[in-house]
Amino acid sequence: xxxxxxxxxxxxxxxxxxxxxxxxxxxxxxxxxxxxxxxxxxxxxxxxxxxxxxxxxxxxxxxxxxxxxxxxxxxxxxxxxxxxxxxxxxxxxxxxxxxxxxxxxxxxxxxxx
Amino acid sequence: xxxxxxxxxxxxxxxxxxxxxxxxxxxxxxxxxxxxxxxxxxxxxxxxxxxxxxxxxxxxxxxxxxxxxxxxxxxxxxxxxxxxxxxxxxxxxxxxxxxxxxxxxxxxxxxx
Numbered sequence: 001x002x003x004x005x006x007x008x009x010x011x012x013x014x015x016x017x018x019x020x021x022x023x024x025x026x027x028x029x030x031x032x033x034x035x036x037x038x039x040x041x042x043x044x045x046x047x048x049x050x051x052x053x054x055x056x057x058x059x060x061x062x063x064x065x066x067x068x069x070x071x072x073x074x075x076x077x078x079x080x081x082x083x084x085x086x087x088x089x090x091x092x093x094x095x096x097x098x099x100x101x102x103x104x105x106x107x108x109x110x111x112x113x
Numbered sequence: 114x115x116x117x118x119x120x121x122x123x124x125x126x127x128x129x130x131x132x133x134x135x136x137x138x139x140x141x142x143x144x145x146x147x148x149x150x151x152x153x154x155x156x157x158x159x160x161x162x163x164x165x166x167x168x169x170x171x172x173x174x175x176x177x178x179x180x181x182x183x184x185x186x187x188x189x190x191x192x193x194x195x196x197x198x199x200x201x202x203x204x205x206x207x208x209x210x211x212x213x214x215x216x217x218x219x220x221x222x223x224x225x
Contacts, residue, residue, distance in 0.1 A: 004156070040121060042215040043157075043201070056212065090156050099205055099213055100145045104156030 002026055004105035006091050012111045013081065021076040021108045023091030029103070031096040032074040034066060037088040037107070049074065050096045081112045116140050119202055119216025128225050132189040136202035136216045139183065143204040143214075146178050148187045151199045151218065160200075161187065192223045 004025045013019050025032065034046040048056035049068040063085075065077040074091055088109050092102040119136045126132055134148075144165055149157035161176040163169045163185075169176045175188040185204075189196055202216040 040217060042117065042217050043203075043213075045212055048212070092156075100147060100162065101159060102213070104149075104158065106154070106156045 004091055004093055004103055006089075006105040006108050008108060009106065010109045010111075012113065013078070014113050015081060015083070017081075018077070018079040020078065021089055021091075021110075023074040023076075023105055025072055025074075025091075025093035025103070025105075027093055027103060029093040029095055030071045031094045031098070032068060032071070033092040033094075033102065034074065034076055035090040035092065035104075037090055043090070046076075078110075081110075083112050086110055086112045116214050117202065117204060117216045120219055121217050123220040123222060125222045125224060126192055128192060128194060128223055130192050130223070132187075132192050132196070132221060132223075134187040134189075134200050134202075134219050134221070136185050136204075137183055138185075138204060138214075140204075140206070140214075141180075141183065142206040144207045145205045146176070146185050147203040147213070148174075148176055149201040149203060149215075151201060153198075157201055194223050194225050197222045 007022045032049045036044045045058050046060045047066045052068050067075040088107040090107045091105040094102045117138045146163045148161040150160045151157040163176045163178050166178045166180045173190045177186045199218040199220045201218040203213045205213050
């Protein structure tokens, strides 16, 4: 595997389900990010982790819960989501402190019914 | 006023055309300017990266930054069908730890 990988690529869930998104980076980076990409909106930064520590939470609702067990893996735990949470969720990584050079994964297309 | 404005298009051009993509911004503290390309069903990939004002060229791609006008451009020469994608501008302030602010993206189709 190379670059940034994300699983699953597609996810359909009901509003009462609990699911998790997984991201793994193979670039030796130490910062990881979650973004939300909705149609006709700019990418929205959700969370930032530097060296496994959360350094930014961009006022994200608590139904999204991130986890970063090590510098290579990032999870986004989802529970009791709303239909408006349907979007493409992108993971990215970079060297810590270098926001400007981020490498993105292919994203998970999430549909909340 | 939004921090970054980008016309979402769509923009459709014939193969071989010169394409001009643009963003305007309001925050004069922005110093780093990026263009990302995003193919359908893929994540964005960094295409061009410019610091402060000036031009940067990479093959068929040229990025221009005019800080006095708060305006950035990406030019694609001799456009190819493989250039069909959504192009996102992004920018950040001084220092490596400022978060990126993205435009909405412009969807480009290059017709053979």
